[in-house]
Amino acid sequence: DAGVIQSPRHEVTEMGQEVTLRCKPISGHDYLFWYRQTMMRGLELLIYFNNNVPIDDSGMPEDRFSAKMPNASFSTLKIQPSEPRDSAVYFCASSLLAGAPGTQYFGPGTRLLVL
Amino acid sequence: DQQVKQNSPSLSVQEGRISILNCDYTNSMFDYFLWYKKYPAEGPTFLISISSIKDKNEDGRFTVFLNKSAKHLSLHIVPSQPGDSAVYFCAARFSGGKLIFGQGTTLQVKP
Numbered sequence: 001d002a003g004v005i006q007s008p009r010h011e012v013t014e015m016g017q018e019v020t021l022r023c024k025p026i027s028g029h030d031y032l033f034w035y036r037q038t039m040m041r042g043l044e045l046l047i048y049f050n051n052n053v054p055i056d057d058s059g060m061p062e063d064r065f066s067a068k069m070p071n072a073s074f075s076t077l078k079i080q081p082s083e084p085r086d087s088a089v090y091f092c093a094s095s096l097l098a099g100a101p102g103t104q105y106f107g108p109g110t111r112l113l114v115l
Numbered sequence: 116d117q118q119v120k121q122n123s124p125s126l127s128v129q130e131g132r133i134s135i136l137n138c139d140y141t142n143s144m145f146d147y148f149l150w151y152k153k154y155p156a157e158g159p160t161f162l163i164s165i166s167s168i169k170d171k172n173e174d175g176r177f178t179v180f181l182n183k184s185a186k187h188l189s190l191h192i193v194p195s196q197p198g199d200s201a202v203y204f205c206a207a208r209f210s211g212g213k214l215i216f217g218q219g220t221t222l223q224v225k226p
Contacts, residue, residue, distance in 0.1 A: 102212075
C-alpha cells in the first residue's frame with residue numbers, strides 16, 4: 001500500500017490567499033484525521049471524519065478553516081483567507097476502527113508558509 | 116489547556132544507555148496511551164501503546180510504564196541507539212478514537 005498521500009508537500013503563499021491541502025487515506029480505512037504541528041503546541045487535532053462524516057471539528061481554529069471528505073478516498077483542508085499565524089506543518093492520518101487501538105497512519109505532511 | 120504534557124522539550128543520552136521519556140495527563144477518561152516517533156520531514160509513526168488497565172507493556176527495546184494514580188507514563192528505550200534520535204510524541208486516546216498529543220520530546224542519542 002502507498003500509505004497516506006498528501007499534496008502539496010510544501011506551500012508558500014501570501015496572506016489573504018486561499019490554501020487547499022489534499023489527502024488520500026489508506027484504502028479501506030474508515031477514519032481520517034487532520035492535524036497541525038507547531039513548535040508551541042505540538043500536534044493539534046483539527047477535525048476527524050468517520051465514514052466520510054465529520055465527527056469532531058472542535059479543534060478547527062476559526063471559520064477561516066474548513067474540511068471536506070466527499071468520498072472515502074479524498075479529503076481537503078481549506079484555509080481562506082490565510083494568515084501568517086497559519087504557518088505550520090499539516091498532517092493527515094487515517095485508521096481502521098477494527099485496528100489496534102489508537103494506531104493512526106500519518107502522511108508526510110504539508111509544510112505551509114504564509115508570508 | 117493541555118490535557119497531555121511532555122515537559123522536557125529535549126533529551127540527550129549516550130549510545131547504549133537508557134532513554135527515559137516522560138508524559139503527564141490530566142483526564143481520567145483516556146482508555147489508551149500511545150507513543151509515536153517522528154523523523155524530520157516525515158509523518159509520525161506508531162511505536163508502542165498501553166491500555167489504561169495495564170501498568171506495563173514491552174516490545175523489544177521499548178517499554179511503556181503507566182502510573183494511573185500519578186497520571187504519568189514513561190517510555191524506556193534500552194539500549195539506546197543513534198537511529199532512535201527523533202521526536203517522540205506521547206498521545207492519549209478517548210474511547211471514540213480521538214487522540215490528544217503532547218508537544219513532543221526531541222531525543223538525541225550520541226554515538
